[in-house]
Amino acid sequence: MKAVVRHRLFWPAVMLVVLLIGNTFYSPSFLKVTLRDGHFYGSLVDILRSATPLALVALGMTVVIATAGIDLSVGSVMAISGATACLWISELGDQNAVGGVLVAVALALLLSLVLGVWNGFLVAAIGIQPIIATLILMVAGRGIAQLITGGQIITVNSSPYKVIGAGYALAIPVSVIIVAVFVAVAAVLVRRSALGLLVESVGGNPTASRLAGIKSARYIWIAYVFAGLCAGIAGLIFSSNVSSADGNNAGNLIELDAILAVVIGGTALTGGRFSIAGSILGAVVIKTLDITIYTVGVPTSSTLLFKAIVVIALCLAQSPAFRAKFARRRSAAEATA
Amino acid sequence: MDEILTMRGIGKRFPGVVALDGVDFTLRAGEVHALLGENGAGKSTLIKLLTGVYDIDAGEIRLDGVPVRFTGPGQAQAAGISTVYQEVNLCPNLSVAENIMIGREPRRFGKISWSKVRQHAGALVARLDLSVDVTAPLSSYSIAVQQMIAIARAVDVSAKVLILDEPTSSLDASEVQQLFALMRRLRDDGVAIVFVSHFLDQVYEIADRITVLRNGGLVGEWAVADLPQLALVEKMIGKELSALERLEEQGRPSVAALERGAPLVAADGVGRAGSITPFDLTIHKGEVVGLAGLLGSGRTEVARLLFGADRADSGTIQIDGKPVAMRGPGTAMTHGMAFCSENRRTEGLVEELTVRENIILALQARRGWSRPLSRRRQDELVSKYIKALDIRPADPDRPVRNLSGGNQQKVLLARWLITEPRLLIIDEPTRGIDVGAKTEIQKLVAELSDGGMAVLFISAELEEVLRLSHKIAVLRERRLVEVLENDDAVDQDRIMATIAGGNP
Numbered sequence: 001m002k003a004v005v006r007h008r009l010f011w012p013a014v015m016l017v018v019l020l021i022g023n024t025f026y027s028p029s030f031l032k033v034t035l036r037d038g039h040f041y042g043s044l045v046d047i048l049r050s051a052t053p054l055a056l057v058a059l060g061m062t063v064v065i066a067t068a069g070i071d072l073s074v075g076s077v078m079a080i081s082g083a084t085a086c087l088w089i090s091e092l093g094d095q096n097a098v099g100g101v102l103v104a105v106a107l108a109l110l111l112s113l114v115l116g117v118w119n120g121f122l123v124a125a126i127g128i129q130p131i132i133a134t135l136i137l138m139v140a141g142r143g144i145a146q147l148i149t150g151g152q153i154i155t156v157n158s159s160p161y162k163v164i165g166a167g168y169a170l171a172i173p174v175s176v177i178i179v180a181v182f183v184a185v186a187a188v189l190v191r192r193s194a195l196g197l198l199v200e201s202v203g204g205n206p207t208a209s210r211l212a213g214i215k216s217a218r219y220i221w222i223a224y225v226f227a228g229l230c231a232g233i234a235g236l237i238f239s240s241n242v243s244s245a246d247g248n249n250a251g252n253l254i255e256l257d258a259i260l261a262v263v264i265g266g267t268a269l270t271g272g273r274f275s276i277a278g279s280i281l282g283a284v285v286i287k288t289l290d291i292t293i294y295t296v297g298v299p300t301s302s303t304l305l306f307k308a309i310v311v312i313a314l315c316l317a318q319s320p321a322f323r324a325k326f327a328r329r330r331s332a333a334e335a336t337a
Numbered sequence: 338m339d340e341i342l343t344m345r346g347i348g349k350r351f352p353g354v355v356a357l358d359g360v361d362f363t364l365r366a367g368e369v370h371a372l373l374g375e376n377g378a379g380k381s382t383l384i385k386l387l388t389g390v391y392d393i394d395a396g397e398i399r400l401d402g403v404p405v406r407f408t409g410p411g412q413a414q415a416a417g418i419s420t421v422y423q424e425v426n427l428c429p430n431l432s433v434a435e436n437i438m439i440g441r442e443p444r445r446f447g448k449i450s451w452s453k454v455r456q457h458a459g460a461l462v463a464r465l466d467l468s469v470d471v472t473a474p475l476s477s478y479s480i481a482v483q484q485m486i487a488i489a490r491a492v493d494v495s496a497k498v499l500i501l502d503e504p505t506s507s508l509d510a511s512e513v514q515q516l517f518a519l520m521r522r523l524r525d526d527g528v529a530i531v532f533v534s535h536f537l538d539q540v541y542e543i544a545d546r547i548t549v550l551r552n553g554g555l556v557g558e559w560a561v562a563d564l565p566q567l568a569l570v571e572k573m574i575g576k577e578l579s580a581l582e583r584l585e586e587q588g589r590p591s592v593a594a595l596e597r598g599a600p601l602v603a604a605d606g607v608g609r610a611g612s613i614t615p616f617d618l619t620i621h622k623g624e625v626v627g628l629a630g631l632l633g634s635g636r637t638e639v640a641r642l643l644f645g646a647d648r649a650d651s652g653t654i655q656i657d658g659k660p661v662a663m664r665g666p667g668t669a670m671t672h673g674m675a676f677c678s679e680n681r682r683t684e685g686l687v688e689e690l691t692v693r694e695n696i697i698l699a700l701q702a703r704r705g706w707s708r709p710l711s712r713r714r715q716d717e718l719v720s721k722y723i724k725a726l727d728i729r730p731a732d733p734d735r736p737v738r739n740l741s742g743g744n745q746q747k748v749l750l751a752r753w754l755i756t757e758p759r760l761l762i763i764d765e766p767t768r769g770i771d772v773g774a775k776t777e778i779q780k781l782v783a784e785l786s787d788g789g790m791a792v793l794f795i796s797a798e799l800e801e802v803l804r805l806s807h808k809i810a811v812l813r814e815r816r817l818v819e820v821l822e823n824d825d826a827v828d829q830d831r832i833m834a835t836i837a838g839g840n841p
Contacts, residue, residue, distance in 0.1 A: 204687040
């Protein structure tokens with residue numbers, strides 16, 4: 001029992017359960033999942049579906065943060081990825097041509113990889129501080145995305161493209177399947193190869209890692225490229241879901257939610273040990289919280305405040321120092337009572 | 338003498354471990370009290386209980402006869418107990434005066450009165466006979482001076498009990514003397530000083546009284562005069578000194594027995610501006626080469642250039658007779674070199690990773706990320722070395738942070754030994770670790786060289802260098818001044834003379 005409580009995902013899991021239960025008070029059918037027209041419907045499905053872009057971005061962010069870095073540019077990469085795909089599709093003679101859509105997707109992902117390589121170059125090869133290095137693309141990337149879309153919102157009408165973010169397979173949203181498979185493959189790759197260990201070592205103690213013969217620059221670079229790819233896929237899911245690309249708003253401020261998801265998942269911003277499962281759980285908690293705000297009917301003007309309070313409560317519950325203090329107070333109170 | 342602090346029947350347990358049990362500790366005003374024991378004996382725990390970092394589970398602490406209980410470092414400090422740790426916990430970029438007064442700046446109308454800050458700090462350093470410009474940034478002074486400034490700050494904040502945890506481990510001999518002068522002055526002012534150190538000679542020089550702990554229990558308290566050094570070591574390790582003596586008897590390695598063929602590694606005019614003057618050095622298979630010299634004389638710099646940790650800007654390094662372009666530690670490793678840094682924590686271990694992960698790190702780095710060691714191979718290697726080096730606790734999945742210094746050093750050694758190096762460079766492997774572990778590591782070096790491994794052995798302890806080396810390279814002021822065959826003609830005095838710059 002103690003081991004369960006001390007597990008680093010215990011408190012986020014508790015928070016998720018509390019949020020879900022809380023929702024059922026306001027909306028008794030909240031937990032109900034129904035099968036309609038061969039699709040699963042229900043708030044739980046909505047949560048998972050809406051969490052897919054964030055979960056992907058958080059996955060990439062986790063690995064970057066494990067190297068003691070940070071990637072602020074993920075939102076912009078999302079926008080660029082979506083814009084590229086939509087621009088390509090909108091120029092197609094037949095927007096429903098599967099081949100054309102595949103090329104669009106490939107182009108978008110390739111560009112995302114290139115952007116990741118750019119970030120990695122700035123951080124690992126030039127040695128710019130990650131927060132500054134990725135800030136460059138965070139700002140410039142919005143510009144690039146707007147350049148691609150010509151300052152307009154590009155709307156596409158392509159059913160193959162729509163499948164990515166809004167389609168269903170085996171009654172499950174395709175986006176959820178894509179993310180589940182991608183996360184699983186990434187997790188296995190990271191933990192079965194030595195990549196995870198070497199990244200944790202580089203983030204945990206760069207000097208010691210260098211003296212142990214680890215080529216830190218290589219692993220840091222890989223982390224940013226991976227984060228770029230994750231953001232690219234997230235961008236495709238996001239834009240496919242709405243069948244349009246908005247260079248200005250797609251992925252706006254998602255980097256902050258992603259960082260939050262990583263922290264909730266128990267990975268320290270100082271680098272080192274990381275938990276992919278934790279970050280995914282963190283992303284789901286954040287999206288559940290967003291949906292709770294609607295179910296509970298928090299006034300729009302105070303949604304951010306509500307979110308902030310819940311997040312603070314969660315972070316405090318997770319902090320061993322705070323829990324120790326709280327426990328001490330309580331035992332002292334019991335002693336005097 | 339007045340008993341200023343008494344701890345009686347102190348107990349502290351952590352999950353699964355009893356860290357301290359029934360320990361008594363008495364501190365009198367105006368004494369330097371050495372707290373000794375091997376790594377893991379409970380010294381650090383006792384200090385943390387005393388400074389309020391941990392809360393006691395059993396027993397009683399009295400300060401000036403009044404029972405006290407600390408639930409935080411702030412309380413202990415307010416009660417008059419200050420600590421200065423091995424690593425200086427000050428801000429290098431602030432001035433000396435700011436560092437001394439930080440957190441308690443004299444204010445006027447809510448604004449800091451900088452002139453008073455400087456005045457107060459200046460008066461303090463003058464009173465303690467430190468020749469320091471309080472307006473200069475802290476980083477412009479040596480570590481030794483920084484440490485004394487930390488001590489000045491500590492006694493200024495609260496001047497009853499001063500705890501010095503391994504204060505001398507990064508100081509050279511003359512700096513130690515400066516520190517001791519400061520300690521004596523404070524002692525004469527009535528401050529009670531707790532002195533934790535692994536350097537027993539220093540303990541005998543400065544301490545008035547000794548308390549020895551072993552395995553979380555109290556062994557006893559003695560006046561220094563009543564406890565000869567040999568007896569003290571026995572109390573600390575709790576057994577006869579057989580192991581230590583055996584090594585002593587074994588004597589130095591025979592230079593004659595060593596067959597020197599072509600050198601394994603030959604450095605020819607290798608140097609780096611501002612770091613070390615170009616030097617020549619050859620290391621043969623099965624040879625232990627000792628590097629002797631004062632702290633800062635360039636010992637570590639020699640090692641770092643050979644291993645490629647720093648880039649040499651002159652000279653060539655030949656391995657097996659062929660010149661090698663050292664691009665970094667990776668190059669050195671592919672040629673069979675290994676380097677255990679003197680700074681275990683900052684340059685050696687990744688503390689949050691487990692013992693297992695730390696041990697396989699170098700080998701895995703050499704294989705690259707795509708060729709992971711199988712779990713079975715990991716278990717095999719790790720358990721083999723945990724056993725061979727007697728790493729305790731023998732739990733490969735424990736974070737290495739939770740191990741004592743000696744065991745951490747062994748983990749670092751294990752990391753390099755599993756790469757099966759041909760040249761092992763070890764920088765101060767025995768600093769800050771207990772007598773038992775020290776002996777084991779010395780024995781290991783002797784065995785490895787008997788087995789054909791070349792070893793470059795760096796130590797500040799001449800005795801150790803003399804005992805282990807076939808050849809001794811002496812450094813002075815960042816220059817390799819002499820290479821001596823370690824035969825009967827060479828002794829400590831001879832090396833000391835070279836280090837000191839007398840006629841070689």
